Amino acid sequence: MKPNHRPVKKQVIIQVVxxxxxxxxETMALDLLNQLxxxxxxxxxxxxxxxxxxxxxxxxxxNIASQLYFFxxxxxxxxxxxxxxxxxxxxxxxxxxxxxxxxxxxYAGIAAKWLQIPQxxxxxxxxHLNATANRRLQRILLHLLKPTLVxxxxxxxxxxxxxxxxxxxxIILNGIDTHRFLPASSAEKxxxxxxxxxxxxxxxxxxAARLESVKxxxxxxxxxxxxxxDISLAxxxxxxxxxxxxxxxxxxxxxxxxxxxxxxxxxxxxYQAIDLFCLPSLNEGLPLSPLEAQACGVPAIVTDxxxxxxxxxxxxxxxxxxxxxxxxxxAILRQHxxxxxxxxxxxxxxxxxxxxxxLAYFNLLNTAKGA
Numbered sequence: 032m033k034p035n036h037r038p039v040k041k042q043v044i045i046q047v048v049x050x051x052x053x054x055x056x057e058t059m060a061l062d063l064l065n066q067l068x069x070x071x072x073x074x075x076x077x078x079x080x081x082x083x084x085x086x087x088x089x090x091x092x093x094n095i096a097s098q099l100y101f102f103x104x105x106x107x108x109x110x111x112x113x114x115x116x117x118x119x120x121x122x123x124x125x126x127x128x129x130x131x132x133x134x135x136x137x138y139a140g141i142a143a144k145w146l147q148i149p150q151x152x153x154x155x156x157x158x159h160l161n162a163t164a165n166r167r168l169q170r171i172l173l174h175l176l177k178p179t180l181v182x183x184x185x186x187x188x189x190x191x192x193x194x195x196x197x198x199x200x201x202i203i204l205n206g207i208d209t210h211r212f213l214p215a216s217s218a219e220k221x222x223x224x225x226x227x228x229x230x231x232x233x234x235x236x237x238x239a240a241r242l243e244s245v246k247x248x249x250x251x252x253x254x255x256x257x258x259x260x261d262i263s264l265a266x267x268x269x270x271x272x273x274x275x276x277x278x279x280x281x282x283x284x285x286x287x288x289x290x291x292x293x294x295x296x297x298x299x300x301x302y303q304a305i306d307l308f309c310l311p312s313l314n315e316g317l318p319l320s321p322l323e324a325q326a327c328g329v330p331a332i333v334t335d336x337x338x339x340x341x342x343x344x345x346x347x348x349x350x351x352x353x354x355x356x357x358x359x360x361x362a363i364l365r366q367h368x369x370x371x372x373x374x375x376x377x378x379x380x381x382x383x384x385x386x387x388x389x390l391a392y393f394n395l396l397n398t399a400k401g402a
Contacts, residue, residue: 042071043126044396047116047135051077051085051092051099053268053294054241055319056131056155059205063129064095066208066389071396074123078104078112078134090296109138116142127396130178131155133169140176149399151392152178154200156316156337157190166194173198179399181392184317184338201395204341206388207322209380214328215303223304229290233261234367237305237329239298239320240312242270247311247334247353249279254311254359256283262367267301269294302327307366313353315339321348322383325375332362342383344375 044067046060064073075098077085082101086092092099100119104112116139120128128143128150130136136152143150160166173180173195180200182188188200215223224231236255240246248266255264266276266289273291280286295301298320302308308324308331315337322342325331333339334353343350349366351358 042393042397043074043124044071044129045074045076045120045123045125045127045139046129046131047076047078047139048131049077049134050079051075051089051101052080053089055205055316058319059155060131061091061095062206062208062385063389063392064098066385067393070393072123074098074100076116076119076135076139077101078138088294112138113141113145117145120146120148127151127399129153129392129396133159133165133172136169136172136176136178140172140178143178144176149396150176150178151181151396151399152176153181153183153203154187154191154316155183155205156314157187157194158314158337160190160194170195179395181395184341186338186341187316203388203391203395204383205317205319205322206383206385207319207326207379208385209326209376212299212302212323212326214374214376219303223300226300227265227290227292227304229265229304230263233263234307235305236262236264236307236309236363237267237301237324238264238309238311239267239295239301239323240310240318241268242266242272242276244272245312245314246270247313248272248276250354250356251309251311251359252276252279252283252285252289253356254363255288256285257356257360258363258367260288262363263288263290265290265292265301265305267292267295267298298323299327302329305329307332307363309359309363310334310339311353311359312336312339317342322379326379326383328374328376330366330371330375332359332366344373344378346373346378347371347375 130139130152182200183205191200280289302324308329310333317338321331330347332349335350336353349362
């Protein structure tokens with residue numbers, strides 16, 4: 032008599048984010064979906080926005096549209112959203128919930144608690160906890176919901192332990208797809224610059240970040256104005272400050288050396304076109320763009336905020352003070368005149384590999400306790 036083998040039930044993991052537009056957290060959610068698609072059915076829930084608008088703003092989403100759900104939440108407290116999440120979790124037979132940041136922790140966390148579905152919650156930064164109201168709310172949620180808590184770097188874990196002494200977060204470093212982000216040959220670099228209409232001469236600095244004040248672009252522009260005329264800057268990203276930053280570049284007399292590329296759905300040609308990467312943020316969790324640049328063999332200059340220190344190759348890159356144009360200027364000139372012979376790619380392979388990140392999350396979601 033043949034043994035009765037029951038089929039193993041496939042995991043149904045639902046990631047919940049506040050919104051689904053280009054950004055570090057959202058990119059991480061998409062990368063986890065792609066990495067784990069053969070191990071589980073993965074969906075992403077966006078509390079805010081609509082599918083149509085999201086795909087228009089981020090064409091990359093079109094290929095996974097069937098795995099995306101949007102709830103078009105409006106500003107303010109929305110208790111009815113919890114009921115809608117409960118219904119959707121049930122209809123998809125969710126086996127685990129993975130929330131990112133405080134809003135999804137509130138709404139998805141309560142829904143998961145009601146259905147007794149295991150929940151993992153990741154904090155990607157802790158600067159929002161500087162606000163007393165946010166700390167109070169998160170303390171209550173962690174106490175009541177008891178999710179498996181994850182920090183994406185040591186710095187965030189330290190902050191969580193400071194604010195919530197009994198939280199004991201797991202640490203899972205963010206990672207990037209090192210099979211996709213690869214160094215360019217001289218010919219590939221030339222083709223990438225031509226594709227993006229960037230100069231073929233001189234040193235080209237790149238920054239990939241939303242054009243918002245927290246990213247510190249103004250300090251980078253001021254630093255560039257104090258460097259040599261053969262050093263140019265390419266800015267990848269969209270945001271509310273574009274016109275303001277263009278005006279600053281004009282006032283500094285460097286408009287002809289600054290290239291505003293807007294949002295790039297494919298950032299690989301951007302990284303392969305540049306000689307040096309700089310992220311001058313004033314606040315961060317654990318940004319992905321420095322890892323992507325370094326995986327392409329490009330050295331990075333990053334401000335010492337959040338967990339940034341842990342993702343910069345110490346042999347080729349620079350960690351500098353935030354909010355200082357002079358610090359950026361000195362780092363650019365040092366890299367320009369005394370470039371490192373060491374490639375940062377091996378550092379990324381060892382430190383920020385997406386395959387390791389995805390496997391760690393999958394194992395954690397498999398073993399997380401029910402609410």
